[in-house]
Amino acid sequence: MTAKLSVGVFCGASTGNSPRYLDVGGDLGRLLAERGHRLVYGAGGVGVMGAVARSTAAGGGHILGVIPEFLRAREMTDDLPSQELVLTGDLFDRKRMMIGGADAFIALPGGYGTVDEVVEVLSMAALGLDVGPLVLIDVAGDWDPFLDMVDGLARRGFARRTDLCHVVGGAAEALDLVEALTVAVVPQARRSESEPARAH
Template identity: 40%
Template sequence: MDGEIRTRFKTICVYCGSNSGNRAVFSDAALDLGRELVKRRIDLVYGGGSVGLMGLISQTVHAGGCDVLGIIPSALMPIEQISGETIGEVKKVSDMHERKAEMARRSDAFIALPGGYGTMEELLEMITWSQLGIHDKPVGLLNVDGYYNPLLALFDKGVEEGFIKTSAREIVISAAKANELLEKMELYTPRHDQVASRTSWELSQLGYSKPPI
């Protein structure tokens, strides 16, 4: 396919809102990220909703010929999905804990678009899992029009006040544009001190029978 870009990632998990936000810049960013994934032939794992930014990115990736997998807890299926034809594959899980573990297991990296409490909670859990040593996959923040500036400032404040190590602050990769973010994630190498090795964790909870690569 013309315009394809070689990548280290086969599948990326994208966390994003089930709303579109109040400004077009957020929808534009979701569409742009979707197109960048297609250029690189990267499949998508996401929360499974078909509305808001989740709907935009899943439609874009699917229309571009890449696989899309939505992972939804049973209780949220009637809330997060609208009626009509489902985009890509949907996997139903029992609860939010299983959802996050399954999304992590099936992905080579993680990206957060702008979103609310749920998006931020999922993002922070993947950052924490990296710090603990549960995974060593890149965690990216698409900082559209400075949306996440206050959160990044809080991380910096955590370093300043001695709650976050400088090396652990580098777990979070951020950029304003999708192509720049993906390029940074391609180059990511963990440099922080992990709390424990992957062999120390109950990795079966993430679907691993051996330490993940």
Template identity: 45%
Template sequence: MAKICVFCASSSRISESYFQVTREMGAAIAEQGHTLVWGGGRVGLMGALAIAVQEKGGRVIGVIPEKLRIREVAYTRSDELIVTDTMAERKTRMIDESDAFVTLAGGYGTLDEMLEVLTLRQLGYHDKPIYLVNTDGFYDSLLGFLHQLEHTGFVRETPVPLYEVVNHPHELIGRIL
């Protein structure tokens, strides 16, 4: 079974539709026998994701920097909680621990994590699959910008796409789930 890394928001001030998709993602990970690797947070979509995985009997591995753990945002019910010194170490550890990456809705941190794995794949540091869940068109503007980067020559087009876009987690069943 795979270790699926999911990047998502720590915010709770967002539409319930994003929480619903996140819970469905968590349930699918657990039902398919996979392990969740995520940022180790108990708040926002991050917390909802971990809870959903565990409610369906799945295993969760959180990776969180000490500074955030001290602020008491860590999900202490994690099956394994890896504490790092920095955010950069957190990303490296999450990438190393995982077999595939899924990005749900999120803010700056989510974008940072997704762009890091995308860049590393483009440069040949890994060939792990990357999926972007475009809930209700959340990432339409970003996808347009990514296409603009290719179109204007700032990013080289690749024969095999570096990432796949889906609209809902159930579309991942049979691919990684």
């Protein structure tokens, strides 16, 4: 039986220019709920972010949403699904809490914030810090420019490893890989639904 995980999901608050982004986000949320995993995300109710959360909630999944106070005040009209909501002082605290509260990470396409969160996890992994696996879902070649940049860093001698994340084509494949990669993690590393997220 697969251990229940807290999965940090990074993704855009916009819909993107193709309905496939929302479709894949919905698929991921549905599968998180079906498999009993907790969604840890940025507490947005719109865009790809909202699609993941609404689908998770519709399936009865547990959700931890983390958002800065200033951003929540700006988005008060957003229709958030049922979730445990944590307000932070700023974007940095939000990122620390999301990363500290997750066993593994899945990134869907998104904007600056999504890229920032992905780079943070990669930086931690490169330094040998205790951070879970990172899987990128590539819907339409979205991550190719980013991966080219990472390869360029290595070619120029600024990065030693280019194998710190995994790229897949869909939600089921992403969750399958996350589950496989966390099998060897000690049980106490798992975070139960009642345990609050911890910032590292």
